[in-house]
Amino acid sequence: MATVTRRRALAALAPVLGAGAVTRLLAGDAAAQEPHHVAATSAGGHHGAAADGHATLQHAGFRKGGRVDHERNGFHPSALARDFDEGTTSRLASGQVLREWELVAYEKEIEVAPGVTFAAWTYNGRVPGPTLRAREGERLRISFRNASRHPHTIHFHGIHPAAMDGVPGIGAGLIEPGRSTVYEFDAAPFGLHLYHCHAAPLAAHITKGLYGAFIIDPEEGRPEADELVMVMNGFDTNFDRSNEVYAANTIPFAYMEEPIRVVRDELIRLYLVNVLEYDLINSFHIHGNFFEYFPTGSSLRPSEYTDTVVQCQGQRGIVEMRFATTGQHMFHAHQSEFTELGWMGFFDVCDDPDALCDLPGSP
Ligand SMILES: [Cu+2]
Numbered sequence: 001m002a003t004v005t006r007r008r009a010l011a012a013l014a015p016v017l018g019a020g021a022v023t024r025l026l027a028g029d030a031a032a033q034e035p036h037h038v039a040a041t042s043a044g045g046h047h048g049a050a051a052d053g054h055a056t057l058q059h060a061g062f063r064k065g066g067r068v069d070h071e072r073n074g075f076h077p078s079a080l081a082r083d084f085d086e087g088t089t090s091r092l093a094s095g096q097v098l099r100e101w102e103l104v105a106y107e108k109e110i111e112v113a114p115g116v117t118f119a120a121w122t123y124n125g126r127v128p129g130p131t132l133r134a135r136e137g138e139r140l141r142i143s144f145r146n147a148s149r150h151p152h153t154i155h156f157h158g159i160h161p162a163a164m165d166g167v168p169g170i171g172a173g174l175i176e177p178g179r180s181t182v183y184e185f186d187a188a189p190f191g192l193h194l195y196h197c198h199a200a201p202l203a204a205h206i207t208k209g210l211y212g213a214f215i216i217d218p219e220e221g222r223p224e225a226d227e228l229v230m231v232m233n234g235f236d237t238n239f240d241r242s243n244e245v246y247a248a249n250t251i252p253f254a255y256m257e258e259p260i261r262v263v264r265d266e267l268i269r270l271y272l273v274n275v276l277e278y279d280l281i282n283s284f285h286i287h288g289n290f291f292e293y294f295p296t297g298s299s300l301r302p303s304e305y306t307d308t309v310v311q312c313q314g315q316r317g318i319v320e321m322r323f324a325t326t327g328q329h330m331f332h333a334h335q336s337e338f339t340e341l342g343w344m345g346f347f348d349v350c351d352d353p354d355a356l357c358d359l360p361g362s363p
Contacts, residue, residue, distance in 0.1 A: 066114040068251050073110045075126040077247075077254035081228045084215070085130035089138075097138040099187075103129065103154060105197070105210060106147040112235045113245050113252050113342070120209035121148060121197075127250045128231040128275070129195070129212030136190040136219045145180040152205065155198035156214060157314070160185035167198045174199055190218040192271050192297035192316045194231075207236055207243075207277040213316070215271060218300065225269035225320070226262055232274045232282045232311070232333070232343065242278050245342045246333065252342020255331075259346035264326050268347075270319040271297070274311035282343075283310045284319065285334040291321035308334050323349040 070076040087101040103123045110127060112118045123129030134140055144154050151174040155166035163171030164185045172181040197210035213229050233250060234243030245252045262268050270291075274282040285308040292302035293309050297318040309317060323329060332344035 067257065068111045068114055068254070070251070073126075073251075074108075075250075077249045077251045078258045078260070080126070080128075080249045081230065081255075081260060083131060084133045084227070084229070086133050092139060097135070098141060099134050099138045100141045100143070101130070101132055102143045102145070104145045104147050105152045107149065110209075110250070112237065112247075112250065116237055116245070118235050118237055121150070121152070121205070122209050123154075123212060127209035127211075128233065128273075129210070131213040131215065131229045131271070132195070133215045133217065134187045135217045136187055138187045140183075140185055140187050142183045143180065144175060144183060146175045146177055149177055150199070150205075151176050152197045152199050152210060154183060154195050156183065156185075156195045157193035158185075158191075158214070158216065159188045165198075166195075168200065187216045189298055190216045192273065192318055194273050194275065194314065194316060196275065203241075203277045206275060207234070211275045213271055213273045215297075222269065222300070223267060225267040227269045227271070228260065229271040230273070230284075232272070232276055232284070234276050234279065234338075234341075234343075236278060243276070243341070246276070246338040247342045248345065253344065255345025259328060259348035261348045261350060262323065264349050264351050265322055265324065268319075268321055268323075270321075271316070272309070272311070272319050273316040274313060276313060279335075279338075281310050281312055281335075282338065283308060283334045285332055286319075286321065286347075287330040288325075288327075289321055289323055289329060291319045294318040294320070323347065325349065326351055 085101065087099045089100075090098050092098050105121065105123055106125065108120050108122045108125055109117050110120045110122075120127050132142075142154060142156075146152050153166040153168070153173070153175055156164075164183050165171065166183060168174045175181050193214040193216065195212055195214045197205040199205045211231070211233075213231055215229075230248035231250075232246075232248050234246040235250075236242060237244040247254065272284055276282045287307075290305055290307050293304040293306060294300075294302050295304075295315075295317045297316070302320070309319070311317065326349045329347045329349060330344065331347065332339040
């Protein structure tokens with residue numbers, strides 16, 4: 001069979017198969033090509049069947065036995081969305097707060113779609129790496145150990161001395177396998193940043209999984225809110241320099257299977273980061289609502305009131321919104337292709353945060 005490009009395969013298969021099945025075919029997963037697996041996509045979903053042409057909304061996640069094994073991966077997208085790593089703090093003689101983390105790079109096979117494994121490169125065994133959270137003006141110290149078989153770095157976005165930039169040839173430069181280094185700088189400016197490996201070839205080192213969100217809170221803080229982080233990413237599962245699956249926080253359709261529960265009228269603050277490689281832009285779109293957008297989170301005043309925002313590679317911003325009514329609100333990339341290949345989910349808006357307001361038809 002001739003090489004199947006992702007786009008050609010999608011055009012041919014998307015109307016017939018669920019996105020999960022397409023993904024499996026592209027990934028060369030033999031099991032997925034059994035008729036049983038393909039046919040199973042038509043049942044059980046709560047988004048209706050193909051009568052109105054929305055067959056592509058059906059996906060692996062709705063099939064019995066077709067879920068990613070989060071336990072084996074060692075991280076769960078639902079937990080990850082609310083997991084902020086504040087490290088450990090102490091005080092320097094000067095009175096400045098010292099905040100410290102330890103990051104270890106190592107290889108780990110993760111399941112990125114049901115039955116599709118990916119030989120990831122990770123910080124601390126998860127993709128994305130921990131969401132590092134600090135406060136403006138603190139001293140940050142990140143101890144980095146490379147326990148993988150390839151040289152890596154940690155390059156932080158933000159303001160810091162050149163020697164702390166985590167790029168080859170500057171400061172400690174490339175950290176060879178088995179070696180360690182310490183990155184240390186003051187937290188500035190406040191906002192939503194990111195960190196990632198800066199070894200060459202850059203796109204490969206990033207797309208393998210070496211990235212994470214990096215939040216610097218303003219000194220005076222932000223209004224209290226239900227806070228979430230979504231790192232928009234994708235995976236090139238067949239190494240053709242294009243992505244076969246898309247997601248926020250790694251696992252396609254994870255927030256369809258487990259919608260993110262939020263409370264009506266409560267302020268939701270979403271830290272949104274785009275680390276996608278191979279596709280120039282990514283986007284976030286909310287249904288039935290509008291949000292205020294703070295580009296790079298570096299101002300306390302929003303620049304935009306909208307329902308869709310676009311981010312280039314490495315771009316990020318803070319989304320703030322409230323839902324006035326209960327119910328299920330979809331969010332997704334507004335590039336339909338990304339959506340169909342995994343980058344979509346639901347907010348489940350409830351009156352009572354402890355109530356079970358599961359989606360009708362959920363397995
Ligand atoms: Cu690297």
